[in-house]
Amino acid sequence: MAASHYEAPIRRPLVAGKKTYHDVTVDVARPVEGKANKQWWIVFSISLAAFLWGVGCIMYTITEGIGTWGLNKTVGWAWDITNFVWWVGIGHAGTLISAVLLLFRQKWRMAINRSAEAMTIFAVLQAGLFPLIHMGRPWLAFWVLPIPNQFGSLWVNFNSPLLWDVFAISTYLSVSLVFWWTGLLPDFAMLRDRAVKPFQKKIYALLSFGWSGRAKDWQRFEEVSLVLAGLATPLVISVHTIVSFDFATSVIPGWHTTIFPPYFVAGAVFSGFAMVNTLLIIMRKVSNLEDYITIQHIELINIVIMITGTVVGVAYITELFVAWYSGVEYEQYAFLNRATGPYWWAYLLMMTCNVFSPQLMWFKKLRTSIMFSFFISIVVNIGMWFERFVIIVTSLHRDYLPSSWTMFSPTFVDIGTFIGTIGFFFVLFLLYARTFPIIAQAEVKTILKSSGQYYKEIRESGGSLAGAAVDVRTSGGSPMQVSEGVKENSSDKVNDLLDSIGVFDAATQTADDLKKISGIGPKMEDVLNSIGIYTFLQVSKMSKKEYDLLDSITGSFPGRAERDDWSGQAKKLIN
Amino acid sequence: MKGFIKIVVIAMVFVAVSCQDKAAPNYQYMPDMHESVGYETYGEAAFPNGIQAQLPAEGTIPRGFVPFDIENSTAGYNLAKETLTNPLDSTEVDFERGKVLYDIYCGVCHGDKGDGQGILVKREKILGIPSFDDVGRAITHGSTYHTVYYGKNAMGSYANQLNEEERWQVTSYVMKLKQDLEK
Numbered sequence: 001m002a003a004s005h006y007e008a009p010i011r012r013p014l015v016a017g018k019k020t021y022h023d024v025t026v027d028v029a030r031p032v033e034g035k036a037n038k039q040w041w042i043v044f045s046i047s048l049a050a051f052l053w054g055v056g057c058i059m060y061t062i063t064e065g066i067g068t069w070g071l072n073k074t075v076g077w078a079w080d081i082t083n084f085v086w087w088v089g090i091g092h093a094g095t096l097i098s099a100v101l102l103l104f105r106q107k108w109r110m111a112i113n114r115s116a117e118a119m120t121i122f123a124v125l126q127a128g129l130f131p132l133i134h135m136g137r138p139w140l141a142f143w144v145l146p147i148p149n150q151f152g153s154l155w156v157n158f159n160s161p162l163l164w165d166v167f168a169i170s171t172y173l174s175v176s177l178v179f180w181w182t183g184l185l186p187d188f189a190m191l192r193d194r195a196v197k198p199f200q201k202k203i204y205a206l207l208s209f210g211w212s213g214r215a216k217d218w219q220r221f222e223e224v225s226l227v228l229a230g231l232a233t234p235l236v237i238s239v240h241t242i243v244s245f246d247f248a249t250s251v252i253p254g255w256h257t258t259i260f261p262p263y264f265v266a267g268a269v270f271s272g273f274a275m276v277n278t279l280l281i282i283m284r285k286v287s288n289l290e291d292y293i294t295i296q297h298i299e300l301i302n303i304v305i306m307i308t309g310t311v312v313g314v315a316y317i318t319e320l321f322v323a324w325y326s327g328v329e330y331e332q333y334a335f336l337n338r339a340t341g342p343y344w345w346a347y348l349l350m351m352t353c354n355v356f357s358p359q360l361m362w363f364k365k366l367r368t369s370i371m372f373s374f375f376i377s378i379v380v381n382i383g384m385w386f387e388r389f390v391i392i393v394t395s396l397h398r399d400y401l402p403s404s405w406t407m408f409s410p411t412f413v414d415i416g417t418f419i420g421t422i423g424f425f426f427v428l429f430l431l432y433a434r435t436f437p438i439i440a441q442a443e444v445k446t447i448l449k450s451s452g453q454y455y456k457e458i459r460e461s462g463g464s465l466a467g468a469a470v471d472v473r474t475s476g477g478s479p480m481q482v483s484e485g486v487k488e489n490s491s492d493k494v495n496d497l498l499d500s501i502g503v504f505d506a507a508t509q510t511a512d513d514l515k516k517i518s519g520i521g522p523k524m525e526d527v528l529n530s531i532g533i534y535t536f537l538q539v540s541k542m543s544k545k546e547y548d549l550l551d552s553i554t555g556s557f558p559g560r561a562e563r564d565d566w567s568g569q570a571k572k573l574i575n
Numbered sequence: 576m577k578g579f580i581k582i583v584v585i586a587m588v589f590v591a592v593s594c595q596d597k598a599a600p601n602y603q604y605m606p607d608m609h610e611s612v613g614y615e616t617y618g619e620a621a622f623p624n625g626i627q628a629q630l631p632a633e634g635t636i637p638r639g640f641v642p643f644d645i646e647n648s649t650a651g652y653n654l655a656k657e658t659l660t661n662p663l664d665s666t667e668v669d670f671e672r673g674k675v676l677y678d679i680y681c682g683v684c685h686g687d688k689g690d691g692q693g694i695l696v697k698r699e700k701i702l703g704i705p706s707f708d709d710v711g712r713a714i715t716h717g718s719t720y721h722t723v724y725y726g727k728n729a730m731g732s733y734a735n736q737l738n739e740e741e742r743w744q745v746t747s748y749v750m751k752l753k754q755d756l757e758k
Contacts, residue, residue: 139605 013453047426054420080134087127093272094120099232126421161245187437254334254395263315270308274380302367309358353383519564539570659717673748689752708756
């Protein structure tokens, strides 16, 4: 070990493959710079349709009234608040990954924190819809804010956890948004600097706030990240605690419990990580990020799911024990009703999905299986949806007064609204995945030499890392040497050609591998480079006139470019 | 740019202010329970005469109400003058309340002293208001009450403004003014 760096040999690489800094950039930028494929459009259309259906349901609810839902006088909260708590819970993993794992110096968070935070923000947006649309008169929702007014400055009562929810959710959303966006600045700057088309350059220049990556900027960036992580961590815990207070501070048997705050937070992390797993397993595949979101990441997420799932399981047992131990017949009946009442199937589903399924993660073979992880991640989210449903509905539909006992069944509007939020979530996430750098490349680059497979291998074989990051595509001498194959008197023609297809600027653009075009070999690539043709973009702009000019410059293989349709091939390669 | 923003802000304020018309009720934001669903006393309704306040059936007597049986005619007036007496005894007569009611409903014509020199008479808006001590009229409790109840000549009925007990209080006060004038 010649290097001064020490890392425990037990640690597995976090970045697979022979990745250099430039590779990271290219891999992260590829989904943004390329065009969406057919599958993306199909999934996006389905999500958009679900979203629009949800919008319709919401409009119907607001114009027609809450009576379009399946609520009744006994069960006043059901799918609305179930979905609210479910979405808020899902949102929690994002902040946990970016904040708590940052405080614990977990390097593996770097490849997943960006998407996890995006998930947080999109999930909290969905959650934020429900407190508004479940209101009888949502147009007076602004009354929840303590604003001086003409009613003798009538204010809100600060004793309600529903008001705390307002503050919790809005603070949570804004802090998460700021935290996310700060982390995005260096990555937007990267996209800005790579952008070829002026519109993209303008957009990413605006989004990156003029990030120039100076030492002082980075120093402050790190400090801000740490401070925000320190703020976001108590926020995560308090937000879901406050959400749990909606129930825990009530007098309803089955709700009035002191275990709810930590138990809800554990459940939130549980379901949130499951959702992260669902999304990342798909994303690493479709965005070709398997080298960054490795099986190790999935395994670690699975371990978090296993731990929090166990915490949730302990909480379930605690609740049951305390109900038995309490001697309060209402409390005992509430749990008896959950297990054997008319909603026994929901309780059983919740118990199976939340207590049983995460325990399978003890088996290494299962937790390192992508297919199995994906399956369990969905199972967990179904289970956690039913956890909230069971807590809310089974406690309400049978409580103190038997004459008030009733049942609950949702209407299509309840279900449609929920489907709509799922659609909205995926609309946002799909748009995000095509326009945002989905991996925090700036952060991944900081661990590339310590945790990248390539560099670890160099270190372990006793080699030196000096110069190991050199990438022939980004370093080396000026490529603008004119080779001897091109005659001097053709310079006018070269200028004509470059006028119509654009000049390559080595400072802002990177050369493409023109050999990918069938018909261009290493030799032809050299010739093209000597003329000044380096990118697919340039080749794609060629037409009959340019082909003829090229032929007259090179004097070799006349008509070859046209026959092979270089331009058409290059257009495909750009995408 | 700054000047432009100012102009936009001022224009918006003008637009916002110009929307309010002082001659018409102002705009309302979501008047959920602003219009009454139930009938309101003085509202309009799709009843035969278009108003929500309908007349009770004739001959009906509400609880706590005693009909006044003496008819509205000279004969009735004379009957009241001779036979009708004040039901209020000395403990029930309250001259202070009588004065308040008299000053509100009667003083404007009859004058605060009952001498027929009310403010409308002094300003010559009306004339022909007799003094309470007019010997030719020789008003009594009964005749005063009858007059307050039905009106007489140019005077209208005050049965609508004053209830039975108030009318007797006013009557008592009128008789007191008469005594004071005769001193």
